[in-house]
Amino acid sequence: MDMPVTRGVHHIGLTVSKLEESARFFTTILAWKEVRRREDYPAIFVSDGHIMLTLWATKEEPFIAFDKNRNVGLHHVALAVADETGLNKTYERLKEHHVEIEFSPELLGAGPAKHMMCYDPSGIRVEFIWPGN
Numbered sequence: 001m002d003m004p005v006t007r008g009v010h011h012i013g014l015t016v017s018k019l020e021e022s023a024r025f026f027t028t029i030l031a032w033k034e035v036r037r038r039e040d041y042p043a044i045f046v047s048d049g050h051i052m053l054t055l056w057a058t059k060e061e062p063f064i065a066f067d068k069n070r071n072v073g074l075h076h077v078a079l080a081v082a083d084e085t086g087l088n089k090t091y092e093r094l095k096e097h098h099v100e101i102e103f104s105p106e107l108l109g110a111g112p113a114k115h116m117m118c119y120d121p122s123g124i125r126v127e128f129i130w131p132g133n
Helices: 019-029 084-096
Strands: 012-015 033-038 043-047 052-057 077-080 101-107 114-120 125-130
Touching: 012 101, 019 033, 019 052, 033 114, 084 101, 084 114, 084 125
Parallel strands: 012 052, 077 125
Antiparallel strands: 033 043, 043 052, 101 114, 114 125
């Protein structure tokens, strides 16, 4: 049997309409680190130490928001949290920063996993999930 040649996710590239605000969403609210910038593109690279996101600025306006029910592309980014307490703390932190929240922490199906969904400043759907283990 053939073995996969891939070894997980190295990074995810997201095109954002509000580059600095989207970067601050990750670095300020979620305590990620800014890895580097590319002023010529422009882009900001952020990481939580496990995954890196490349945030690429849109080059032209008008910006057309992604519609998860009509467009092919990224539906959402799902980020794992270590425990239920971490999920709840993330929810409270997002509320403190007036982040648009689609739904608060709730059971995923019959559970025990729980998740919540919000939007970064550029409208990217971001899910936080605790697998319940």
